[in-house]
Every structure is written in C-alpha cells, then in structure tokens.
Amino acid sequence: MSTATPIQKFDITAEEIDALVGLFYQRIRAHPMLGPIFARAIASQDGPEWRAHEARIAAFWRNAIGIDRSYDGNPMQVHRANRDIHPGMFSTWLDLFHMTAAEVLSPEKAANMSALAERIGQSLRYGVTTRDEQRGAPPILR
Numbered sequence: 001m002s003t004a005t006p007i008q009k010f011d012i013t014a015e016e017i018d019a020l021v022g023l024f025y026q027r028i029r030a031h032p033m034l035g036p037i038f039a040r041a042i043a044s045q046d047g048p049e050w051r052a053h054e055a056r057i058a059a060f061w062r063n064a065i066g067i068d069r070s071y072d073g074n075p076m077q078v079h080r081a082n083r084d085i086h087p088g089m090f091s092t093w094l095d096l097f098h099m100t101a102a103e104v105l106s107p108e109k110a111a112n113m114s115a116l117a118e119r120i121g122q123s124l125r126y127g128v129t130t131r132d133e134q135r136g137a138p139p140i141l142r
C-alpha cells in the first residue's frame with residue numbers, strides 16, 4: 001500500500017526516516033574517521049545535542065523527499081564551513097548510509113533513499129572540493 005502524498009518523490013514515512021536517522025548517527029558516533037568530526041561539531045557524548053541534530057536531519061530528509069517543509073538550513077554552507085570535512089570522506093559516509101538504509105527499510109525504499117543521498121552527497125562533495133581549491137591548496141582527494 002502506498003502512503004505517499006502526491007508531492008512526495010517516493011513512498012516513505014516520517015517514522016521510517018526517524019528509524020534510519022537514529023541508527024545511522026549511532027554508527028556515525030562510533031565510526032573511527034567520521035565520529036570525531038561529529039563529536040567536535042555536535043557533542044562528544046550521546047545526549048540532547050544529538051537528539052536535536054537528528055531531529056534537524058530528519059526534517060532535512062522530509063524536505064528533500066517532499067513530505068513537509070519544516071527544514072530551514074543550508075547544508076552546502078554548513079559543510080563548506082566545516083574545515084574537518086574533506087572530499088574523500090563522502091564515499092565512507094555514503095557507504096555507511098547505504099548499509100544502514102538497506103537494514104532499516106524495504107529494498108525499494110532503501111534504493112530510493114540511497115539514490116537521493118548519492119545525488120546530494122555528490123553535490124556537497126563538489127562544494128567542499130571547490131572550497132579547498134579556492135583556498136589555493138591542492139584538493140585532498142583521499
């Protein structure tokens with residue numbers, strides 16, 4: 001049965017997004033390369049700051065999918081401004097996201113979420129790459 005509204009890009013519920021986001025950031029916190037970057041930007045321990053971040057991320061996904069319009073941020077600006085984030089990290093982030101989506105969602109919903117994450121991820125990676133080039137430094141590709 002489809003629960004999608006006409007403006008939704010594909011069928012997924014807010015509850016399914018919450019489940020995916022919760023498990024994904026649990027794994028991010030434990031990740032040897034990505035965990036420390038998020039610990040610096042959000043909080044070193046799990047707690048209220050992390051719940052607020054996850055709520056913001058869930059709103060971002062609902063906005064990207066067309067479920068609602070409550071997200072008001074600018075991810076490109078945020079990722080370009082964070083000097084810990086480098087282009088070569090996106091494939092690791094995306095691999096973890098795809099793995100988690102495949103565990104939490106049906107195959108069709110996981111494929112749709114993963115395709116959307118890939119598109120947004122390529123765009124953010126490009127933004128971070130050109131930031132590094134604008135500083136006059138050769139881009140770090142690892």
Ligand code: HEM
Binds near residue numbers: 034075078089
């Ligand atoms: C190299 C991979 C990535 C890293 C290391 C990373 C890291 C971070 C960090 C540390 C923050 C917290 C804000 C801050 O830095 O001040 C953040 C925010 C965010 N990230 Fe990422 N990110 C990555 C990729 C992605 C991708 C691929 C997406 C979407 C598909 C995404 C979506 C977001 C969103 C929506 C926010 C919240 C922005 C806001 O405050 O409105 N990130 N990210």
